[in-house]
Amino acid sequence: MKEMIQEKLIEIEQKHDVKILFAVESGSRAWGFPSKDSDYDVRFVYIRQPDWYLSIDEKRDVIEVPINDLLDINGWDIRKALKLFRKSNPPLLEWLVSEIIYYDTYGFKDEMLRLRHQVFSPKASVHHYLSMAKGNYRMYLQGDEVKIKKYFYVLRPILACKWIEKYNTNPPISFQDLLTEMVTDPVLKSEINELLSRKIAGEELSLEKKVERVNEFIEQEIEYLTDFANSCTSELEDPTNLLDILYRKYLKIVWGNTG
Structure with missing residues (x-):
């Protein structure tokens, strides 16, 4: 099944002209209580070509693959992911520690893990x-x-x-x-x-x-x-500058120097 999922992720990269930074299992399989008929909940973060971000219009920032009985695959654009990371989004924080990993490239997930204590609310x-x-x-x-x-x-x-x-x-x-x-x-x-x-x-x-x-x-x-x-209260320093730096860094790492 892992090979099938990885093939689907490669198809997504080619179809949408993106690079997937990491992809993991979420849901009951990642939580440790799957049923025999549980589907696979694959979640990923991707990055587009730099020119895609240089637009006066807001664009769709998720990729969803039609759901069937076996596979549920969808992902977030890096900018959307980092905005939600800044808000201490619990599902995203769970993706980062999922032990079922399908894709992990460029070291992006590791960098987010190093920063998670600075955004955790x-x-x-x-x-x-x-x-x-x-x-x-x-x-x-x-x-x-x-x-x-x-x-x-x-x-x-x-x-x-x-x-x-x-x-x-x-x-x-x-x-x-x-x-x-x-x-x-x-x-x-x-x-x-x-x-x-x-x-x-x-x-x-x-x-x-x-x-x-x-x-x-x-x-x-x-x-x-x-x-x-x-x-419950949360007092955190604004991590926006750190996340901006990370965002720009990975545009360069994945696509080359953007000038």
Whole structure:
């Protein structure tokens, strides 16, 4: 599958006249809880020819490949990516630490990793993850019977918030790492691990009776983390100059000296 994805990425480069700086897996495969039928969520950052940026008109800054049952591929232009990086965009920060890498050229991802602590905003990240947890909880985990596999789409953002509260750093992408570190109740951890094993093994986790202990944990943490999010602050120096320098640097590295 990796070779197929890399071939698709080469096709994208040729079709759109771009260079891909890095491409990684995101979503459940990167988080460590894929189902047997999980698709591949490929995300990438690319750079265009310098003249493309010298225009009085705003242009489309994403590339999307039509989604099928197996592949979901889309990417952001370097300028869009760096603007979102400046805002501590959590999905982008996750792409940088994904362990499933399809493309990594020119050293751009490594440079972003070196700068991530200068852009990381606990406030922005906590609000993002908490909003995700609340939305998925409302949608999937109400009532006596729930969609069991959706527990992970609520638990992971909750545990990410707890990591940020404890360490004030970007949370790891692995659900298992978050679970090991942030859940101390052995019974709760055992119940979550059992659900995780079932999901990864490919069991059909459709509607089942809700897991009371897990639901109680989620409700308590959402209430607590809502207060934490409201009190969370971020004081960062403006990284725009650093990111401008990085942007110009990679235009030259990829396409040659632009003068």
